[in-house]
Amino acid sequence: MASAKEFTVAIADKPGELAKCFLNLAAQGVNILAFQSYVEDRESLVRFLASDVPAAQKLLGATRMIYEQTEVAVVRLKNRPGALGRAAARLGEGHINIDYSYAGVEPGSPLVLLAFGVDNLPKATALLDQLAAEDQRESGSPNAAGTG
Numbered sequence: 001m002a003s004a005k006e007f008t009v010a011i012a013d014k015p016g017e018l019a020k021c022f023l024n025l026a027a028q029g030v031n032i033l034a035f036q037s038y039v040e041d042r043e044s045l046v047r048f049l050a051s052d053v054p055a056a057q058k059l060l061g062a063t064r065m066i067y068e069q070t071e072v073a074v075v076r077l078k079n080r081p082g083a084l085g086r087a088a089a090r091l092g093e094g095h096i097n098i099d100y101s102y103a104g105v106e107p108g109s110p111l112v113l114l115a116f117g118v119d120n121l122p123k124a125t126a127l128l129d130q131l132a133a134e135d136q137r138e139s140g141s142p143n144a145a146g147t148g
Helices: 017-027 053-062 083-093 121-139
Strands: 003-012 032-040 043-050 067-078 098-105 111-118
Touching (some): 003 053, 003 111, 017 032, 032 111, 043 098, 067 083, 083 121
Antiparallel strands (some): 003 043, 003 067, 098 111
16 A cells, blocks of 8 residues: 655744754654645645654654644656656546645655645555556566555
């Protein structure tokens, strides 16, 4: 099943606050695989996928940061034109609404990591797993299958 734990963290909308959050995570060996940041109601909200979920939880809790965890659908596809469009189309064909999406990369991987907040996680992950398998067959890459 292609899903991952996503963190949504509330950060003060001030210069340097996002950097402080990410540098604190890096100091604990946590790599940010993908992220999205935006301002809403005068606070910065950042969604991200972490390389080490327990370490990220521990740090965010220890620093008393306000955060939530959610499960999101993820897929790893060959980084080429149309990859995002194909993933979004597959979800649309399955009548799955995409609430938000973002992309990133994993260290040492030639694949793009796409994350989708969706209204039907089990169905979305199944569809994205199928897409990743098709992408793997097309590209011949053994690492193209989605994992979570």
